[in-house]
Amino acid sequence: MSRVVIIGSGQAGVDCAFGLRQQGHTGPVTLVGDDPELPYQRPPLSKDVLKSRGETGWMPLRGEALYARQDITLRLGQPVREIRRTDRQVILADGSALPYDHLVLATGARNRLPPLPGLAEAAPLALRNAADTRRLIAALPGVARLAIIGGGFIGLETAAALQGSGIEVTLFEAAPRLMSRSVSPELSDWFRRFHEARGTTIRLEARIEEVRPGQLLLAGGEVQAFDALLLAAGVMPNVELAEAAGLTTGNGICTDDTHATSDPAIFAIGDCAEAPTPFAVGPVRLESVACASEQARRVAAILTGKPPPPPAPPWFWSHQGSARLQIAGLADPCDTIEVEGPLADISDAATLIIRRYRDGCLTAVETVNQAREHMQARKTLSSLRDSKVADRSRL
């Protein structure tokens, strides 16, 4: 009866715990998380929860009673301080030791703090967990001008959730376009126009030189005043625990294609893990619910001696007001882009499909308000993966 300890009570950790039971694992399963709250879904925080000012949208990952029913021991509000690999134990902040046969690291990611003078002292608001969200919502009634640092998904979803509220939102992005790590230049530009038309001011290639109380100092001497500052400039993986235990890390905790780390008794999944996938040229660390859940299901199968499901094409979504963005696949590097739909239409009813190719092969499909096309793209990418695997087996 293998004892499994999972560190991190987010999407990946919870799905792994329940996945183990679904696969018939009968040994003890313990889920340890530093967040004191019953595990919850993060995506609604920057969407329905923020838009409703906390009145609706909070979604637990599983009902509280299910943990007891599935015999999953929850240790919440308990940071893990150390992994002792030689004794196969993890040590919690209260000093207690949990023995394991298999350990799953699902420690997620935390907000990146860009090295800007005055930023840490300004204690910017964040939107990473439930406590951050409550703090942001509590601050809003006194805010006329909100400055957001970062033009990725979280910054833009926040801007969308506040559109029409009377709060003047200015978003500062250092790159020349929005969501530059995730979407095509065509879609970046479409979203810029979409948000600007709804009242958000977007500053691309913004060079913030210093943060002062209530002020951003920009290159060229420009001063931007704000009442509240939200930091949404990306995340960094929580790898320190793994690193201190001597596991191999890079842009995340490095794993092989079975999600095993450099210690075969320890696995890493979700936002904290860097893993190979047939859909990318090298190992990648993905930040999405779909990826966290998929890796969790695969590890649950592996730990119960079953063949893991084949890796599915990565996919993401981001709801920004009326625009339902979905991305299937990983685009980069990409050499050809094909657009279907009028890019000029930024109305609430707009629909778009953008296909991205490398060497003539489809690598990603971005859609706006085209759920059926998105599902089709995931099927197409799966079949392309299968044909690539078949090609390799003939070599």
Ligand SMILES: Cc1cc2nc3c(=O)[nH]c(=O)nc-3n(C[C@H](O)[C@H](O)[C@H](O)COP(=O)(O)OP(=O)(O)OC[C@H]3O[C@@H](n4cnc5c(N)ncnc54)[C@H](O)[C@@H]3O)c2cc1C
């Ligand atoms: C506001 C917001 C909106 C999002 N919207 C979307 C979306 O629309 N679509 C989408 O696909 N994805 C979205 N994401 C991303 C998605 O939520 C994450 O990719 C997913 O939650 C990753 O799950 P995870 O379990 O790997 O990490 P996390 O959910 O971050 O969970 C990791 C947990 O481990 C804990 N932990 C870390 N170190 C320790 C330790 N030493 N001891 C104990 N516990 C520890 C962390 O505190 C955290 O609770 C969003 C994220 C946020 C923050």
